[in-house]
Amino acid sequence: MMPKSPRIWQLAERRYRLLGSKCVLCGKTSVGPRSICPACGSDKVETVQLPSTGTIYSYTVVHSLPAEKNGYGPYIMAIVALEDGTKLTAEIVDCDPEDVKIGMPVELAFRLIGQESEHGIIYYGYKFRPIIPRT
């Protein structure tokens, strides 16, 4: 099997740093660098750093585990509304399914997403976790 190096390399920056796009004309922000605004179709779109905090807009608890979870679950998938209103889908980590709530404040976490195989490339990227309480 061909390694996925080119695709992983292409996605790394947006996955590592949560980069997004902002339309210069209509102001709509969305996840990942884009060349066309999904809202108004303008090609005047710039790459921006998306906020690292937000709240859980909606969620589901996944009990049917994909192979890469290696038997660890159930796990939480959520739509996170970032501080600037941008919504994205992400896994919620460091939180038990019975504790997740709509409206819960969350922050960016850097985590393993998967790997090709024991011999292959490891993928990293963003997930979200409950905000760590500070003293």
Add this chain to the structure above:
Amino acid sequence: MTVFGDKKTVIVGYGSYIPRYRIKIESIAHAWGESLDTLRGLRVQEISVKGPDEDQVTIAVEAARNALRRAPEVSPKDIGAIYSGSESKPYAVKPTSTIVAAAIGASMSVRLADYEFACKGGTEAIISCISQARSGMIKYGLAIAADCSQSLPGDVLEYTASAGGSAFVIGHDSGDPIAYFEGQYSVGTDTPDFWRRDLIKYPRHGGRFTGEPAYFRHVIAAATGLMKELDMKPEDFDYIVPHQPNGSFPIEVAKRLGFSESKVLPGLLSPIVGNFYSGSSPTGLCKVLDQAKPGQRILLVSFGSGAGSDAFSIVVAEGIERKRGLAPKVEDYINRKKYVDYSLYAKFWGKIAR
């Protein structure tokens, strides 16, 4: 070995990260039928456990981001070198520092490398950043000390080997200093106390041999060597942060060096989170920085099996008061915890797999 003679080589940002999961040593002892009486000498109650989607890279990135939060005056584009010290890199060939660089948004004009010297790869990363900042080769360097410490199932190392780490933004005559380096002294010998052969998953060690001829000999030599160079005594230091392979060695080595227990306890993490290998003494340093006052002096002494020690004299600067609250403290991570049993611990670490 090196007395800097000025206050210009500085830490401008520091940050740590500890995973959420913990296992009590009773759970490990139960799994292997060990008596807790035989483990009391370790003085360890519980250890951190990496999550199922965490590794040395994710810990390094989280710590690096916290260090940069405490260095708001530093753009990631101004970082000229990123060095990561570890003995648990997920890739044998591909530096962790390359992934950290991308994750923090560093420039392509950056010097990247990983260091390995058992539990002192992190302090080697700090020394490289110090020397390159002092020489003017870089404006700022990012030194990372992090590990997901490996341990053979059933071995005594399981009661201490844990996961966590720290990072430091280091500069020279720049930024808003949190602390400055006064001097540095290193020792090294050929001492086979602990090792991991190529392509082998878990380290092996010489049992009690890891104590006197390894840990104590090197930590004491580096600490006394540095104090002699600086013409200082234990009374001149407010804190000592030695490497923490368990809960008893740091207290014992501090005592032998002439430090009271009250000077080692503020930076002692191993009884409640275990041994982060490369991240051990650097995270102890962060815990001290979380509470120290400007003007206080810290003696940091790492130990890496094989064996060697790096000692540093560090004086806390005014910037600590302005920057301490910009990122989670070590204590915040210590307080955030969820216990797992041995079966989940083993699964998270990949000691068992479907």
